[in-house]
Amino acid sequence: MTGTGSEGKTRTAPPRRGRVDKATAIVQAACEVFGRDGYSRASIDTIAAEAGASTRTIYNHFPGGKEELFRSIMQWSSERVRDEQLAQLRRYLDPERPPHPDDLERDLLALARAWVGLMTDFRNHFSLVRHIYAEAGHIPAEVLDAWQEAGPRVVGREVASAMAALGDRGLIDVHDSPAQAAVHFMALICTEITQRSYWGVSPLPPEEADRLTSAGVRAFLRAYGSSG
Amino acid sequence: MTGTGSEGKTRTAPPRRGRVDKATAIVQAACEVFGRDGYSRASIDTIAAEAGASTRTIYNHFPGGKEELFRSIMQWSSERVRDEQLAQLRRYLDPERPPHPDDLERDLLALARAWVGLMTDFRNHFSLVRHIYAEAGHIPAEVLDAWQEAGPRVVGREVASAMAALGDRGLIDVHDSPAQAAVHFMALICTEITQRSYWGVSPLPPEEADRLTSAGVRAFLRAYGSSG
DNA sequence: CAAAATATACAACGCTCGTTGTAATTTGGC
């Protein structure tokens, strides 16, 4: 779909033609517009203008039209952010290198801060996610499921196994459910910020966001810390 | 706006003409359709059909057209659910009648269950809320603010003062911020259920929902309990 | 440069939708 990778360059032309591949320009513009306006409000003309392409080119690349384009960027955007989230997770909470007990709070806080940072770095993506939430009843179940499996569910599983690793080493007490601990961690970190920032429409000042993040981490450690 | 209350019945005709007041039928239908389809996808014709009214009648009652209708039901639906949430809050966590320490978990769990029940009883409302989240960038700031003040913010403040009352009586430790404790309580209760139920599209079996709810309450008490 | 693949401009079709005007019809109060 987004395969800018290693197709045969022996016979067929490589997909890079113009200054930047038109296909990726279209995908990026579609992410922007769909994220800002949602599926119904977004128009092909707007996406074409934002991409610096003509509407006809969009239909050449996505014969399925608006629906196929939306499905494609659901996957694309989700995978991109998932990779970024997993990278931060491994950076600050690598199961191979468990932290010192004294450094646990520091590492969890660093992870939380990094994730909150992603929410502003990829504002379009999370705006798109909100639209997916809202329009879930109008998206085919298979597409919704593929999207979850391409992003959120994977991240949830990885966080859960990181929690399990911390539990195995006695750094936290997962209370019989690493998956639940993972959900509670993410909920305590993100809920208040998304709420107070009007879901990204009017971002919080960084120090305020930091305060809320660290409060969430401390609450999590009170609920799931092994010693205190 | 929805004033079915006490207007003068001395001169002007009371607004109830047909079997049910057409205005309220329109408002209810609009809640249903806007909640299901969102602002852009919803059409006046659909709302009229659902209300058993003609489109012209809608424009007679709401001269501002689609936008005014949407603004009206934002307020109406929010106030309705807010009242219900506050009623449950006062029922299970009345600041005047603080619970016995032994009954705190029982009462918090009862409150949490009641709130989760509201999420299914008023599915349309919460679906509408998700659409508001997603379309926040296309809703005037004043309207968004009035909506928050008519519902979510009030509930948040009431929960916060309930938490403060519990803290004053030594039943919990609010850790310097009753408001934050309130947000964390609601986050721990609702996040996993909304997530796992595909945001209400495919509801969880009741016993599973109950399990997640009580796990959230226990986590909250570990984080904010005064003794343990 | 020539050929082939790709992108564009342009027009057009069909459909949906928000909105309004008007005349006819129904409804409820007296």
Next chain:
DNA sequence: GCCAAATTACAACGAGCGTTGTATATTTTG
């Protein structure tokens, strides 16, 4: 049953949008 208010049916306008076909232009490849 009469009157006034409310509701309806109906037609129509205008705009926006998804989509397609076609002919032309542009870029890449050989």
